Amino acid sequence: MIINGIKIEKTFAEAFPMKATRIIVTAETKYWVSKAVESMTGFATSVIACGCECGIEKEIKESSTPDGRPGAAVLLFAMDSKGLAKQVLKRIGQCVLTTPTTACFSGLESNEKISLGQSLRYFGDGFQISKKIEHKRFWRIPVMDGEFVIEEKTSVTPAIGGGNILILGSSRGHVLKAGQIAVKEMSKVENIILPFPGGLVRSGSKIGSKYKGLIASTNDAYCPTLQGATKTNLNNEIEAVLEIVIDGINEEDIAKAMKKGIITICKNSNKGIKVISAGNYGGKLGKYHFHLREIMK
């Protein structure tokens, strides 16, 4: 399959099951919302070493937040609910509770719940107050600028991590430009995040390493400087590869984001971009397979 001179490889992105939650963070102004969520989503690119993958899903207008103030939705992904709960507690406790004027709410509804403010309330040292409306309980934790309001629990949903596309181009400049344009468009899709810095990742990995104890190492088949030294998936035309990783709470939206990214690249970057591919492990790692050519149909 060739679109606008760019080859769409007959391959698939291999993704695996995760658990996710959506947290709504609000604050007095957009400035403080962004400070809180930027801090909360820091160091959360990969479960390999960060404990979770998370990112800002979308901005939320005042009219749609639980307290009528500006807000943002953050999606957090981890391998299991227990791991997710740990990360939620740490990140809300250290990044959102600490940010002036913020409040924090669950942005999902499901039967499986993890603690949001349930553990954090103890920061109130006995002065915390709970308020229950129907089946929702909120905690009011006294802090130095007034009160930090946080919902007691957030819901967990099955999710998918590791959807991806690889952009192969004739120069780093071309690939970077194409990647940035694609990320901008893909970020408009709801229910997904692109957890890496700026949505792009240059250090794509393969499973395992020649070094004992290392669970992942550089994806040498896509490193342009290793052509000739290892079994490569690149040809002489390719000088750079960047990956866009997508985590989402359902298959449809991940596929939608991948398609949007590929279409954007093919429309805007026909000169320097040669191939769109995807990373997989032969189907052994994850049960979700996003076949590029099927997505593009």
Next chain:
Amino acid sequence: MSYLILRLKKKLIFRLDLGEIVPDKLKNKKKNVKNLKIFYGNEEKKLSDFFSFQGKLNKGIIFKGNLGKCDYIGNSMKEGEIIVNGSVGEYLGNKMENGKILVKGSAGNYAACSLKGGEILIEKNAGDYLGSSIQGDKIGMSGGRVIVQGNVGNRLAFKMRAGIIFVKGNAKNYLGSQMIAGTIVINGKIGSNPGILMKRGTIILKKKVSLPLYFKYSGKNNYLFLKIFQFYLEKLNSEFKNIFPDTYTVKFVGDTSCGGKGEELILN
């Protein structure tokens, strides 16, 4: 027709116990509704001795007539709706768990007593002990919503444990006394000793009052939870619309005489 309509046929001299006449209990007794036993004073009678019947029980029950001597309407109700086209007696919605009750008149004493869930809307006034515990019980209302569009009597929310009571008119003495938790909002004036011996919970007042001595001034601040509360309540019932126009309030804590950490927020 979605409602079973029960019209009171005669003037009552004694009190009539309608505790068994709730939608979830009648659902399984559709054919025998007319012969249901109820207490009139201390005598056991049939429901058909007092009421005429019309319609079918799908959504709920509509009571018509002067039910001022009919007690326990909506007792332990678990689902459905009850609409009363007039006033009701005592213990309205006693121990109710879910569903809705609309009273188009006033309610007697002990309305919403030990309420656990659901919603009660009283279009006129309510008597004493609204949302309180039944005499001798340790906790009063422990969930649900009560809206009174008129005034309420003494000892509103005595030993209340959870839920929200919203009174658009005035409340008499000792509101929220021995309150354990929950939220009370009073639009109008209140009597003496609000929140006396309260442990926790929130009393929100919209008119300036003199509080018992044991309530301590706790400063002014912006209480965001009021806005959150308002948005959630508005979705449940439009009666709550703009219930807290401002979130910047004065706070008093107490009752310190019993180590209480309750709060009285004065919006005005």
